[in-house]
Amino acid sequence: MSDKLKYEDKLGAVLVQVQDDLRQLKCSLEKVTVNEGDETLDIQPLDNAIRKTESSIRKHAEDYLKAVTEQVLVLPCIEDLPKKTVQIPKWKPSLERFPDVRPQKEDLPGSLPGEKHQSQLAMRLLCNPAHPNNRDILYQKCGISLPDIHKRSTNAVSNLTMTVAQLSPSVCDFMSGIDLKSRCVKQLKLETEPRSTCEKTGSKCTPLLTTTTPPPTRISKSIDHGSMMQGTSVLIPKSPENLLVPVPVIIRKYPFTITKGRINPVAADFCHFKQSFSLCWSSVVYALEALEKLLRDFAVPVAKVSGERLVEFAHGWDNGWRKAPPVFSLLSMLENWEEVLGLVLRPGQRYKGDGGNEAAAIHIQSCWRRYVARTAYLRHCRRKWAAGTIAISWLMHAQMRRVRKALQARRVRQLENFRSRAQHLAANWKHIQSSKRTIIHIPSLGYSQSQRLKLRGFDILQNIQISRLFDIRDENVEVIYICPRHLGEDMLHYYTSLLKCDGATDGDDTVTTEASSWVRRFIILTPEAVDYFPTRNMCLSTLLKYSPRTLKRIKNLIQGKQAYIVGGVAHADDLAVADELGLPVLGPEPAIAQHYSTKSGGRRIFTGAEVDVPPGRGDIYSLNQLHETLAELMSQNFNVQRWLFKIDSEHSGRGIAYCDICHLNCYNWALQKYHYYGPELWNTEWNQESVMVKYLDEIPEWLERYAQPAKTSCYPNWACFLKTFLRQGGVVEAYPPSDSVTCLTVDLLLEPGGEVTMLSCGDQLHGSCQLETIGSTVPQTSVHPETLHSICMRVGQACLQRLIVGYVSVDLVTFLNHNSMEQKVWAIDLDLTYSDQLAMTQMLLMMTGGTLNCRAGCLEVPMPIREKCCEHQSAPPVVHRYAVIGSHLFHSHLSMLYHNVFFMICKALGIGFNIKRKQGTVFALYDNHDRCSIGMITVSEDLQGALVTFAQNLSVIHQEISSSKIQGETNFKDLIKDIEDVLQMTVQNKQRAVKDKPAA
Structure with a gap:
């Protein structure tokens, strides 16, 4: 038995030695590098062969391990025998030795024919070990002694034989592969010596069966476990006399x-x-x-x-x-x-x-090299990016420069064409006015982009001047109106009916042939670019510029006719549109218009026209300049109680703020010093110096605490207003020192031929903000017509001297000077554009068929001639009428009513226009989508009746479309309140006139 263990150790050493040799061979191949010229030794086939051989040896070793594990061996009693035993029944089989078994799959290299025949015979006899003849033949021929096992253990012997049969080919392959026949044959001579040891438990002795089993591998673990359990169950007799003893779990670990x-x-x-x-x-x-x-x-x-x-x-x-x-x-x-x-x-x-030091050094060097390489790479990337950026920037700069030069050349060419056409228009103006002509109305608001984006309903604001259509009351005029919105059929039908019912009717209310022909002399066009830029708040000239189809249609309509363009607020795109159509523009150059349409520019024109202006100063762009200017003006004008601050580029009362001087702490002290010196001595600078120093100390805090914008919806507080004021520039001027102040607007036509014509004049009506105009009363009654005409002529001539032509609107303020009891008129604003009041006046004149004589200050309306009086009267009688115009009426609840429903309500309330009597109410529609803004004109025999009718109409409409709980957003109430104040002032003026009449 000791020889068997020795052989097993030798066999294991052989296998380990072979595997070590293969591993060393593989490691040595890694160091082999042979280069002969350009050829390199390829060791890949050798590497593959070594891998295949090593895998085959590992497999055969596992098979051998499994075969040895499944053998049933009885070890002798030695000192180093493990104490852990398995108790089995007393039955003790007689086991014989197993001699060497040779594999029969293939012949070993160098084996003799007798040895080959002997191994094949052993494998054939092992297939039936239970037969006694086979056992004897196997012992005689091969030297293998099989144990005489009981019939009940036949299955265990069969399993052992099959295991040996499976082992033989693998061992044969191994031995043939490495040519170790002599050593492996000795190791495969396994001996089985049955021996028993008795463990005394009381009076019984149980045989101890012990097997030498190498640890199983992962591949053969399940097979080994199954075969061992099967073999154990076969070897244990199932006799009832043999009692089974519990086997403790053996945990095999090799830590x-x-x-x-x-x-x-x-x-x-x-x-x-x-x-x-x-x-x-x-x-x-x-x-x-x-x-x-x-x-x-x-x-x-x-x-x-x-x-x-x-x-x-x-x-x-x-x-x-x-x-x-x-x-x-x-x-x-x-x-x-x-x-x-x-x-x-x-x-x-x-x-x-x-190797920690070497690893640290390597890591430090790699980090440093990586840092250097990364830095160099980033520097290269930055330089590459910079080079690309510079190249692209230069290309873009060159492209932009070419485009800029092309645009500048185009603008210069357009400006030159504009000037040449303006000269032609001025030379032929009288001829054009007396012949048939086409007027292209473009009511464009060419404000800056920041201003346009802040305006609510910008397209509706541009369409407020839709009443320009009524220029066709001149039989020689055809109108092409460019509309900023698509008009519905109801609006087109409404304006068509208004143009038919112009007042030129006979006694039977039949529409004349001339009136019916007027409908064919106006066309409304909407640029197609309106659909592409719905939210950009672009001015109408820009939209028309990007509408080639509309431009082409206009060209076809004006082909062979005399035509010119009437714009709105001047914009650079007006030149592009005029150049595209080849038409002159009745207006100034955009640069001149933008320069003089500011508050500071208007003051320069008024000063040049020698017209009275409020005490003040323009072109203020810094805070120190504002404080010093205000201190100087306040020290010179103690009668002014309120000072106004106006942003240059704002309009319609948006950019105005005010501050009352009563909140200034040192005002009373300064007033005492003024009375002490008197008006004559006070004009010297050394008397005003102490007051100015005191004002400069208190003005910053005074403005910060008490100054407030007129329209908080545009500028919520003084800080926001001041920021815009200093950025765009502005004007500081005095508010009229009176409790009764009237503002009026006069519209002038500065003809290219050099003449100045007054087209409209009216007293302003205000809403919640007293500096914002909502409507007016036509004609004006606050200033003597001759005085007004003189002022307007001087302003018009001053504008013509500065190359300003076209339509101009002048804002004036009048009040009573309490010191001299004389009426003062100040020019406060100048707008170089076609005004909303002028557009509504055209509608008024169209509906009444009259004329507005601004020089006489009256609205003359011819009355229809009755048939009975035709023989005795050669000319129709002329009567005077007064009208109230509201161009900016707003009510949020109007959007809930369609226009036809709104007119039905007005008809039920008795709101309408009487063509026979030339009085009543007429509405102007601006939009068929939102329908929140409308215009209204009331005509009556006297001013008081027109104001009352206007206020009643607003009140009735408001009650019909609103409830007590939901009033809506509107300016109706504020306008009604302002009309009531005007009515009260009118009554007082009448009473004063009655009292002064007898004294005269």
Whole structure:
């Protein structure tokens, strides 16, 4: 039996030695580099052969291990025998020795024919070991002695025979591959010596069956477990006399310890592990070396390795020559892997192990080289990006420069064409006015982009001047109106009916042929660009510029006719449209218009026209300049109680703020000094200096606390207003020092021929903001007509001297001076545009068929001639009428009514226009979508009747479309209140006139 164990150790050593040789051969191949000229030695086929041989040896070793494991051996009683035994029944089979068994799959190299025949005979006889003749022949021919097993153990012997039969081909392949026949034949002579040991338990002695079993591999674990369980169950007799004893669970582990990354080769646990897995040691050693290297690199003091996990990982790992195992897979072999993992993941731990200094140096050098390379790469990328950016910027700059030059050249060409056409228009103006002509009305509001984006309902604001259509009351005029919105059929039908009912009717109310022909003399066009830019708040000239179809249609309509353009607020695109159509523009150049349409520009024109203006100063752009100017003006004008601040580029009362001087602390002290010196001595600078210094100290805080914008919807507080005021520039001027102030607007036509014509004049009506105009009363009654005409002529001539032609609107303010009891008229604003009041006046004159004589200050309306009086009267009688115009009426509840429903309500309330009497109410519609804004004109025999009718109409409409709980957003109430104040003032003026009449 001792010889058998010795042979087994030799066989294991042979297998380990072969695997070590193969591994060393593989490692040595890595260092072989042979270059002969341009040829390189290819060792890949040799590498593949070594891999194939190594895999075959590993497989045969596993098969041999399985065969040895399934053998049933009875060991002798020796001192080192493990004390753990398995108790089995008392039955003791007689086992015989198994001689050497040769594989029969193929002949071993160098084997004799007799040996080949003997191995084949042994395998054939082993297939039926139960037959007594076969057992004898096997003993005589092959030297193999089979045990005489009871019939009940026949199955166990058959399983053992099949295992040996399966082992033989694998062993044969192994032996033929490595030519180790002589050593392997000795190792395969396995002996089976039955021997029994009795363990006394009371009076019974149970035989002890012990097997020498190498640890199973992962592949053969299930097969080995099944075969052992089957063999054990067969060997144990099922006699009722034999009582089964419980078998304790044997946990087979092969742990060993690695200290400081190195294995103690003489340690008992490692020797036991190596001896147990000697047959597969070739695959285990790679994993073990990798694990040792990892532990040494990270200076792990103690690592407890689980042998089973190590073997399992070694079999599953495809260990290439340069393929390192993953760290976490190596750590999974350890029982204290959590502790080791903490050390491995600790920063800087790698530099405490083997080669730590070199690794640190390598890491530092790699980091530095990476930093240098990264820096160089980034520098290269930045330079490349900069070069690309510079190149693209230069290309864009060159392109933009070419485009800018082209645009500048085009603008210069357009401006030159504009001037040449303006000269032609001025030279032929009288001829054009007396002949048939076409007027193209473009009610464009060419404000700056920031102003346009802030305006609510910008397209509706541009369409408020739709009443320009009524220029066709001149029989020589055809009108092409450019509309900023698509008009519905109801609006077109409404304006068509108004143009038919112009008042030129006979006594039978039949429409004349002339009136019916007027409908054919107006066309409404909407640019197609309106659909492409619905939310950009672009001015109408810009939209028309980008509408080629509309421009082409206009060209076809004006072909062969005399025509000119009447715009709105001047814009640079007006030149482009005029140049595209080849028509002159009745208006100034955009640059001149933008310069003089500001508040400061208007003051310069008024000063040049020698017209009275409020005390003030323009072109203020800094805070210090504002404070110094205000202190100087306040020290010179003690009668002014309120000072106004106006932003240059704003309009319609939007950019106005005010501050009352009564809140100034030093005002009373300054007033006392003024009275002390008197008006004559006070005009000297040395008297005003002390007051100005005091004002300068208090003005900043005074403005910050008490100054407020007139329209908080545009500028919520003084800080926002002041920021815009200083950025765009503005004017500081005095508010009239009176409790009764009347504002009026006069519309002038500055003809290219050099003449000035007054077209309209009216007293303003205000809403909640006293500086915002909502409507007016026509004609004006606050200023003597001759005085008004003189002022307007001087302003018109001053504008013509500055090359301003076209339609101009002048705002004046009148009040009574309490010191001299004389009426004062100040010019406060100048708008170089076609005004809303003028457009509504055209509608008024169209409906009444009258004329507005601004020089006489009256609206003359001819009355229809009755048939009975035709023989006696050669001309129709002329009567005077007064009208109230509201161009900016707003009510949010109007959007709930369609226009036809609204007119039905007005008809039911008795709101309408009487063509026979030339009085009543007429509405102007601006939009058929929102329908929140409308215009209204009331005509009556006297001013008081027109105001009352206007206020009653607003009140009735408001009551019909609103409820007591939901009033809506509207300016009706504020306008009604302002009309009531005007009515009260009118009554007082009449009473004063009656009292003054007898005294005269």
